[in-house]
Amino acid sequence: xxxxxxxxxxxxxxxxxxxxxxxxxxxxxxxxxxxxxxxxxxxxxxxxxxxxxxxxxxxxxxxxxxxxxxxxxxxxxxxxxxxxxxxxxxxxxxxxxxxxxxxxxxxxxxxxxxxxxxxxxxxxxxxxxxxxxxxxxxxxxxxxxxxxxxxxxxxxxxxxxxxxxxxxxxxxxxxxxxxxxxxxxxxxxxxxxxxxxxxxxxxxxxxxxxxxxxxxxxxxxxxxxxxxxxxxxxxxxxxxxxxxxxxxxxxxxxxxxxxxxxxxxxxxxxxxxxxxxxxxxxxxxxxxxxxxxxxxxxxxxxxxxxxxxxxx
Numbered sequence: 306x307x308x309x310x311x312x313x314x315x316x317x318x319x320x321x322x323x324x325x326x327x328x329x330x331x332x333x334x335x336x337x338x339x340x341x342x343x344x345x346x347x348x349x350x351x352x353x354x355x356x357x358x359x360x361x362x363x364x365x366x367x368x369x370x371x372x373x374x375x376x377x378x379x380x381x382x383x384x385x386x387x388x389x390x391x392x393x394x395x396x397x398x399x400x401x402x403x404x405x406x407x408x409x410x411x412x413x414x415x416x417x418x419x420x421x422x423x424x425x426x427x428x429x430x431x432x433x434x435x436x437x438x439x440x441x442x443x444x445x446x447x448x449x450x451x452x453x454x455x456x457x458x459x460x461x462x463x464x465x466x467x468x469x470x471x472x473x474x475x476x477x478x479x480x481x482x483x484x485x486x487x488x489x490x491x492x493x494x495x496x497x498x499x500x501x502x503x504x505x506x507x508x509x510x511x512x513x514x515x516x517x518x519x520x521x522x523x524x525x526x527x528x529x530x531x532x533x534x535x536x537x538x539x540x541x542x543x544x545x546x547x548x549x550x551x552x553x554x555x556x557x558x559x560x561x562x563x564x565x566x567x568x569x570x571x572x573x574x575x576x577x578x579x580x581x582x583x584x585x586x587x588x589x590x591x592x593x594x595x596x597x598x599x600x601x602x603x604x605x606x607x608x609x610x611x612x613x614x615x616x617x
Contacts (some may be wrong), residue, residue: 311544312533313338314360316347316396317368320528321477322411322520323467325365330531331522338362347392355513357403362533367393367546372583374485375438375508375578376542382441389445397452401462408464409530411452414516414582415443416468423549424585427541429466437578465530465537470545470584474520474604475611490556491609492597495561495616504568505560509577511553516545516583519538519599529593546597549583558602562609 313330318324318339330337332413338360345356347369360506371388378385392411417425418433425596430450435443473487484492488506497505526544530537558570589595 307340312338312360313364313389314356314362315339315365315366315368317370318366320368321474322472322523322599324370324476325447325474325520325524326527327370328483329521329528330366333528333532335364335528335531347396348388350395353395353399357405359397361403362405364407364409364533365405366411366527367396368411369396369529370411372442375576375612376378378417378438378442379576382438386445387417387475388443389442389447391403391594393445393449394452397440397449397456397462397464401456406532406533408453408462409527409538410449410464410466411527412450412466412468413437413439413443413447414468414470414584416447416450417579417582418576419579423581424547424583425543426585427543427588437462438576439578445585450539450541454467457539463537464539466501466541467530467604468541468543468584469523469526470518472518472520472523472544473608475608477520477608479616480611486515486552487555487605487608488612491563491605491612492616493557494559495613496567497585498563499565502567504570505565506555506570506572507552508575509552510573511556511571512551513577513579514549514581514583516548517550517555517601517604518545519604522546522597522599526589526595527592527600531585535593537592540588542592543586544589544595544597545584545586546601547584547586548601549581550601552577553556555601555605559609562606565581586602
């Protein structure tokens with residue numbers, strides 16, 4: 306049983322991963338506060354300090370982020386770098402000053418160098434710069450890795466840094482402007498199926514690879530990292546399945562779940578991010594006892610059905 310006296314504050318707790326995380330923490334015995342951005346602007350230092358003064362949490366899970374898919378990253382590189390770095394630094398410092406016992410920082414695989422050896426191992430974060438459309442977002446998160454390590458050295462402040470694979474699942478963001486690859490594909494193929502379109506065109510070549518983690522599995526990993534009975538250091542911990550999946554293979558799962566039988570085309574003039582990306586998950590098993598449980602085909606079918614039943 307997790308050591309849960311006091312309570313846990315989750316920034317971004319009303320977002321996609323946040324809602325699952327809050328539910329999983331409560332199921333594990335945590336008392337959880339999940340303030341909204343309209344209550345506290347995390348890019349404003351006074352608001353961040355007021356949040357800690359008002360709630361006095363024992364554990365903080367920092368999920369709040371300015372993020373989106375490749376298109377959103379292409380359009381907002383400066384904003385994504387600035388806002389994510391600023392929010393993370395101010396939450397970290399205010400948590401230290403408020404006597405928080407552990408900060409759980411949610412990072413991103415975009416922080417890895419493009420040419421890092423595969424599977425991506427946590428020791429290779431600093432072997433080169435993050436590149437591509439998501440590079441600025443990745444650099445902001447990498448700065449926060451170093452901030453957590455620095456605060457551990459200087460202040461003895463305890464934190465855990467989690468690096469989840471690409472998340473998906475029911476209740477994801479399915480709007481075209483900000484959705485990630487899985488919800489974007491699901492919306493595209495469900496629409497194409499319902500409209501009887503003869504073909505669907507996707508960005509890139511389909512050869513790029515990623516790793517996809519169901520949001521329930523990610524929330525379980527966050528709960529494990531929030532357990533104060535575990536002794537953790539701020540060295541990053543990958544959360545994933547350890548399985549490499551091409552975008553073409555993912556598209557096949559989505560097309561089957563949507564019942565689409567038309568032609569699938571690829572627009573090679575569009576960006577597709579890093580050529581390959583999947584994680585070494587040995588540290589998560591060793592440190593957190595974490596193993597992903599949801600197979601990709603089942604998770605895609607579940608998410609596609611949810612979208613059909615809940616779309617506007």
